[in-house]
Amino acid sequence: MKLQHYLGGLEGLPAPLTFEKRVFVEEWEKRIFGIHVAMMGLSNHLGSSLPRYPIDEVPTAFKDEWTWADLRTGAEAMNPFDYFKFRYYEKWLGGITQFFIDKGYVSEDELAARKEELAAEAAPAVADPVPAIDDQVVDYLRRGDSPRRDVAHPKFAVGDSVRITNVAAAAHTRLPGYLRGRVGTVERIFEGDYAYFTHTGDGIGDPMPIYIVAFDPQDLFGERAEDGPLTIYAELFEAYLEGVR
CATH class of the missing domain: 1.10.472.20 (Nitrile hydratase, beta subunit)
Structure with a gap:
């Protein structure tokens, strides 16, 4: 973005x-x-x-x-x-x-x-x-x-570690810049496959699963992260996720 x-x-x-x-x-x-x-x-x-x-x-x-x-x-x-x-x-x-x-x-x-x-x-x-x-x-x-088109057909499961892609931003994207390249954990999978009403050029448009992914603020912001038991959650299209080996 x-x-x-x-x-x-x-x-x-x-x-x-x-x-x-x-x-x-x-x-x-x-x-x-x-x-x-x-x-x-x-x-x-x-x-x-x-x-x-x-x-x-x-x-x-x-x-x-x-x-x-x-x-x-x-x-x-x-x-x-x-x-x-x-x-x-x-x-x-x-x-x-x-x-x-x-x-x-x-x-x-x-x-x-x-x-x-x-x-x-x-x-x-x-x-x-x-x-x-x-x-x-x-x-x-x-x-x-x-935008719901079908039941979910997820590639990842709850508890999986996923890395956020760093795909080049097109005219419009739904991927927050500060998450690019970071690793999080799948917290929830939404019930359906969801389309985005326009093809953005960075992977979304056709129906696909949407996930809630949890991140440790320390992994995102390092020493700038606030102290305390905090978690950041993001709703992300599957096109923005990749597996972590």
């Missing part, structure tokens, strides 16, 4: 982290969250994420896939300096906007023109939502989607 997206184990950061307890700090952030949810509810990934989902009947001109993986990929593509400059939902906005530009739904010129209209308070009224689309998004929220 690129530096700006995983800071665990790093020292010398410029200031202590502050934890904002409010889910939404400003009203416009709710709209960004809503856009993301609507995109997931209209995404054609639903055709494979739920059995017999009538994807051809979804009433939308949106003909692409959009999942949490796509949202994360958009954020991870940001310039590191921009990443630290913008707030959480500003990163969402940037990723969603770039997705629509890249897919040809809107151009940068059209966005710039719309921005000028809004700044001049001369923007035309937005059309009322299409009821069928509203119904579809509500239906998605009720059904959800699932």
Whole structure:
């Protein structure tokens, strides 16, 4: 994972982290969250994420896939300096906007023109939502989607020692950088084989088992680890594990 997206184990950061307890700090952030949810509810990934989902009947001109993986990929593509400059939902906005530009739904010129209209308070009224689309998004929220594809077919067993791979990071990864090359113990195997809604290029995408792996902080951070009987747990796709001889 690129530096700006995983800071665990790093020292010398410029200031202590502050934890904002409010889910939404400003009203416009709710709209960004809503856009993301609507995109997931209209995404054609639903055709494979739920059995017999009538994807051809979804009433939308949106003909692409959009999942949490796509949202994360958009954020991870940001310039590191921009990443630290913008707030959480500003990163969402940037990723969603770039997705629509890249897919040809809107151009940068059209966005710039719309921005000028809004700044001049001369923007035309937005059309009322299409009821069928509203119904579809509500239906998605009720059904959800699932990456589970089968019962688990694990290569490793509880109690096995495993080494975390150091596979090259692609556009998006679910492997924390501080675990690469470290050895841990399989603590739990989840009940199913799980797909990731996009192929990341570093091994995940197709259905596979997911494990909880336990690590001794001393093995991860050496003398920097805090004292005490502590254990660090990580949920990891099987592609990120290899056996220890």
